[in-house]
Amino acid sequence: MMRRVAPLLVLVGLLAGCGRAEPVVPSGPPPLAKFSSVEQLNAAVTTRENADKTAKMTISGGVDGQPDQEFYGVGVLRLDQGGASMQFAEQVQRPGAAPAEVTLVVQPSAVYLKPPADAVLPPRKSWVQLGRYTSDPFYRRFLPMAAALRISDPQTFFARYGDAVTITNSAEEAIDGARGVRYDLHADVAKAAADQPNPAIGQALRDSLAAGLTTVDLTIWLDESHRPLRTLIDQPLPGATGRFKLDSHYNTWGKTIYIGPPEPTLVTQQ
Numbered sequence: 131m132m133r134r135v136a137p138l139l140v141l142v143g144l145l146a147g148c149g150r151a152e153p154v155v156p157s158g159p160p161p162l163a164k165f166s167s168v169e170q171l172n173a174a175v176t177t178r179e180n181a182d183k184t185a186k187m188t189i190s191g192g193v194d195g196q197p198d199q200e201f202y203g204v205g206v207l208r209l210d211q212g213g214a215s216m217q218f219a220e221q222v223q224r225p226g227a228a229p230a231e232v233t234l235v236v237q238p239s240a241v242y243l244k245p246p247a248d249a250v251l252p253p254r255k256s257w258v259q260l261g262r263y264t265s266d267p268f269y270r271r272f273l274p275m276a277a278a279l280r281i282s283d284p285q286t287f288f289a290r291y292g293d294a295v296t297i298t299n300s301a302e303e304a305i306d307g308a309r310g311v312r313y314d315l316h317a318d319v320a321k322a323a324a325d326q327p328n329p330a331i332g333q334a335l336r337d338s339l340a341a342g343l344t345t346v347d348l349t350i351w352l353d354e355s356h357r358p359l360r361t362l363i364d365q366p367l368p369g370a371t372g373r374f375k376l377d378s379h380y381n382t383w384g385k386t387i388y389i390g391p392p393e394p395t396l397v398t399q400q
Contacts, residue, residue, distance in 0.1 A: 159309075161302055162354050163311075167297075168288070168293075168296065168297060168315075171288075171297065172288040174356040175284045175288070175350075175356055176285050178356040179283075179357075180285075182357065182383040183210075184206065184207060184208050184384060184387040185206070185358075185382060185384075186381050186385075187205050187207050187379065187381075188205075188379045189201070189204075189220075189279070189376060189378045189379075190202045191275075191377055192375060193372045193375075194372045197223060198223045198225040199223065199271060200222070200223045201221065201222045202221050203219060203221070203234070204219055205218030206389060207283065207387075208387050209283070212238050213238030213280075213289075214238065214280065214285070214286045215235075215238065216236045217236075217389045219231065219232075219233055220232050220234055222271075224246075230246035230248075231246060232246060235389065235391065237389075240391060242260070242397065243258045243260055244257050244258075245269070254395070257392040257398070258397070258398055258399070258400045259398070259399050260276070269400045275376065278363050281346065281348065281363070282361045282376055282378050284348075284350050284352075287317070287348050290322065291317035291322040291346065292322055293325055294318040294321035294322035294325065295317045297313055298314045299312075299313075300313045303351065306359055306360065306379060310351040310352055310354075310359050310360075311351070312349060312351050313349070313350050313352070316345060318345060319338055319339055319344050319346060320339060320344065322335050323335035323338075341368045342368035345365075347365050348361060350362075357383055360380065361376075361377075362378070363375065363376045
């Protein structure tokens, strides 16, 4: 009888060993949700931005190969029913002169610039309203910047280009130390112009086509709550050499911010 005990104990030990759980290796956080359709992406960003309404921003960019076109600024964004408004204090390069400090206000239907202190303006005027007929080279440089700022906000981009937008790529990618998802977006300007129900935006799109702008590419990074972390525009300038770049970073969403036009008596036209 004793000779049978040892094999039995060995068998029990083997069975007990088979029942041991393997050590659990901690896994990383689950992947962030990615949207496969523009409609889903637009809805998520619009809902988030409409809840937060405001953000602080930093911007940088310029035109490749033209150091005198470089700029850097800090400012704020506000989203209202009428669209996106932005205000920036910027440092800009000038050919043959020291860098200058300017203030740029971009509203849905107007662009205002407070030029450098050495700018020559009419008496008692300190702001310039910029538009399609602005001819001064220094002031004209802010028009593509203002146009790019308007569409760099994802909600405004989707509203402007509608069904002409496609997602060409997406991937989880950290930005500014936070987890995020990058979306590469592509818009067909001709299709957007044909489909745009807003007459003013439709005309602006047709003007862009006439100037040679046929496509627009925007890259956006969203955090896990679908807030924009960063947007990037990097594409050729229509009718000119070089590429225009606008790199925008967002933070501090949801604070009280007011952005309004300058006092009308202080504004002159350019």
